Amino acid sequence: MKSKSRIFVLIIFFVFLFLPIYWMINMSLRTNADILHTLALYPTDPTFANYIKIFxxxxxxxxxxxxxxxxxxxxxxxxxxxxxxxxxxxxxxxxxxxxxxxxxxxxxxxxxxxxxxxxxxxxxxxxxxxxxxxxxxxxxxxxxxxxxxxxxxxxxxxxxxxxxxxxxxxxxxxxxxxxxxxxxxxxxxxxxxxxxxxxxxxxxxxxxxxxxxxxxxxxxxxxxxxxxxxxxxxxxxxxxxxxxxxxxxxxxxxxxxxxxxxxxxxx
Amino acid sequence: MNKWENNKAWFFLIPVLIFVCFSAIIPLMTVVNYSVQDILAPGKTVFVGTEWYRIMLRDPRLHEALWRQFLFSGLVLLIEMPLGVLIALAMPKKGWGVSFCLVTLALPLLIPWNTIGTIWMIFVRPDIGLFGAAINEWLGIAFDHTRKPLDAWITLMFMEVWHWTPLVALLAYAGLRAIPEVYYQAAKIDGASSWATFLYIQLPKMRGVLTIALLLRFMDSFLIYAEPFVLTGGGPGNATTFLSIYLVKLATGQFDVGPAGAFSLIYFLIILVLCFIFYQVLQNVGKGAKT
Structure with a gap:
């Protein structure tokens, strides 16, 4: 395989691997009301309230x-x-x-x-x-x-x-x-x-x-x-x-x- | 390697045998016990012989679950095997990239199975998930894994590929690294294309690990429980009710221990046959590598 297509394959697959995990991390930094209200690609107002509750x-x-x-x-x-x-x-x-x-x-x-x-x-x-x-x-x-x-x-x-x-x-x-x-x-x-x-x-x-x-x-x-x-x-x-x-x-x-x-x- | 002949080696096995007795033989005998009895009331049981087996073997829902299971395992293998090999071929051979790739690939394997279900539930929901929202709103296709059987299947396939392709890739990569450099040099001298190198050197050399990967993936996908349980609960309807899910529903939901026992043994027998084939192939792969 040529090195360009090699890197292309890897990047596509790793994005596929990370995206669902990223989405969960994104969700974990937001409050429930915020999650249900808007669909945001990144937490606009990050909060650690969920983690504090768990700990x-x-x-x-x-x-x-x-x-x-x-x-x-x-x-x-x-x-x-x-x-x-x-x-x-x-x-x-x-x-x-x-x-x-x-x-x-x-x-x-x-x-x-x-x-x-x-x-x-x-x-x-x-x-x-x-x-x-x-x-x-x-x-x-x-x-x-x-x-x-x-x-x-x-x-x-x-x-x-x-x-x-x-x-x-x-x-x-x-x-x-x-x-x-x-x-x-x-x-x-x-x-x-x-x-x-x-x-x-x-x-x-x-x-x-x-x-x-x-x-x-x-x-x-x-x-x-x-x-x-x-x-x-x-x-x-x-x-x-x-x-x-x-x-x-x-x-x-x-x-x-x-x-x-x-x-x-x-x- | 020639081994020492000594039947006293059995003493080394005593701890394992004690544990396996407790965790496999006694429970399995209990299942046999259930499968031939009808429990009318606590302490009042009737011997019914093979009746539960006859009922379960004719159970249409069991047949459906079995075909669904074969279809699922077949599709999983068709996607995961080529994809895993492709990833392994694309991975770097040395440098910091190797560590990075290995760690990243191993990550999904170490996530608890129910969390895998949760991750994908959050990811594909039409209201809050990126994947669901993207398909529904940006592409304009109504996608809902909780209502449409096809959508539930697509979601499950995505999840399964996401979860287990890294295992195939890691195994294939280990197989690739075991090929001595001289083979590649010889191919280079002969002016072989990269496709020919793959077909005549890499693929035959990877046969052993790929057989193992294939069989492991087949067995594990055949036993799948936690991920569809969390993601779809076997629904919509019974569209994603695989063997394990159906068995657990039967055993704990309705508490029909007789039919559940018979089902368990039928299921176990299927696994046993598959396992025997697996073992035979594995032995022969080992022999092939040595000669």
Whole structure:
């Protein structure tokens, strides 16, 4: 492609990417009366009232805190559980390995809607409904298989001779794992954490169904506002803008590994 | 790479198995349980065998949702795949532009799905949205995604392309970067046009990642729930009621756990078959790359 048409394509697409986001930011800086009254391309009288409302009203800001709590718990659980399993898949051949790997993959692809009703019943029975743990565990359904999948890709890239040398030198398995192996695949762990964070952060269905008040995440707060009458568009837009911020921050930290992760982790 | 034969490796899997039992096997068995019973009153259930399955398989609304789902996934792939490759080809190969492009492309992927719905709802509404207002007032076409099925579909397609084309582009870009520079030099010596370079070097080399992108996009668009739920709620009428939306309506709205259970298992079976094909293709792609 010639460099002129190259830049042309990129500009068109990035404008297309940014325009809806810009429009939401525009909305978030205006009052509801102003939004409904005039259609303005930029906020003529910018106000931070919507953001101030979100940061001071506990109904709103607790939504963000709840979401961050369960996403963190989920990422930690997924990584801890997936590390040994990924090691087994990348280093050993054992009875039923491909079958188990495939079965894990089916969980990643399973429709969340299928698991909705039984999850609700299960967590009600064990008394976990409306807790952060419930949502974190529910998200393990798709994040644990994903983590195993990505980590296996990264671990297979490390030559097996390293393990052999360590064992010959008399290193025990747990020690080898923590002091030698984990530092070697830390880029892989970062990428995995990124994807676990991403998929737990963006999910709506489980997060909405398994929480009532105490652990209600921001996504659920937002969908409930939409269905209510007398909708405040400015407030909704401000809440939406704030849900983009954590994701944008995370991208910034992993930007150098992202392309590599997409290729290696085969996601 | 030759792997060690050792069945003790199963011990490494214990934590994963415990978690997956709790989050997949027990719930799935509960669904099986629902699908063969009729709950008349709490604690009073009757075994009905395959009745719910027969009812659901003949349900016209399920058929409609299924065809709608295939149509949606097909259209999404037709637009997103070529567009994603085009973007990847247009991206710079080095310099600060790479970081900028990567970060920008990843941004829509990290926005919560309900916020995606909200963004587009605000963007396309005829009264307050830029897109809606532009079409209605400046172009003079009456566009309303809440009333006209076609408009709802157009809006959903735009949203889906906006949301997921970056994933295809990122994967394709990763595939492009993996092509060694010597291939391009050889093409240059042979005097190949850029179109020929694309057709005979870049496209075959990207086959692996593009297969993955295709299958991932197909699976994910097949499970779509949150975005149409927020944007159209499955409407107008049932025009955008996809499988997941219909299932959730059935399960939580009407609380028909019997039919919902049967539907869940049928849905899961479709996914399982697709997933099996996905896995087989993936294995073969891996082998092809090594030889």
């Amino acid at each position: 001071t009203d506990s109904d709103w800001y607790s939504g963000y805190i709840n979401a961050i709590i369960y996403v963190t718990i989920n990422t930690l659980i997924s990584l801890t559980v997936a590390l040994p399993a990924a090691y087994a898949f990348s280093r050993y051949r054992f009875m039923g390995d491909t079958q188990v790997f495939f079965w894990l993959l089916t969980n990643r692809m399973a429709p969340a809607a299928v698991f909705l009703l039984p999850f609700f019943q299960l967590y009600t029975t064990v008394g976990l409904l409306d807790t952060h743990i419930a949502v974190a565990l529910a998200h393990c359904l798709f994040n644990v298989p994903l983590a195993v999948w990505i980590l296996e890709g990264f671990m297979s890239g490390i030559p097996r001779e390293i393990d052999e040398t360590a064992f010959i030198d008399g290193c025990t398995m747990p020690r080898f794992f923590i002091t030698i192996f984990i530092p070697l695949i830390r880029a892989g762990i970062g990428v995995t954490a990124f994807f676990c964070f991403m998929f737990s952060w963006v999910e709506l269905l489980f997060a909405r169904t398994l929480t009532i008040t105490n652990a209600k995440p921001i996504s659920a707060v937002m969908t409930r506002t939409i269905s209510a009458t007398g909708l405040d568009w400015g407030l909704l837009a401000a809440a939406g803008v704030l849900t983009i911020v954590p994701g944008a921050l995370v991208i910034w930290f992993v930007r150098n590994y992202m392309a590599k992760g997409f290729a290696l982790g085969r996601v």
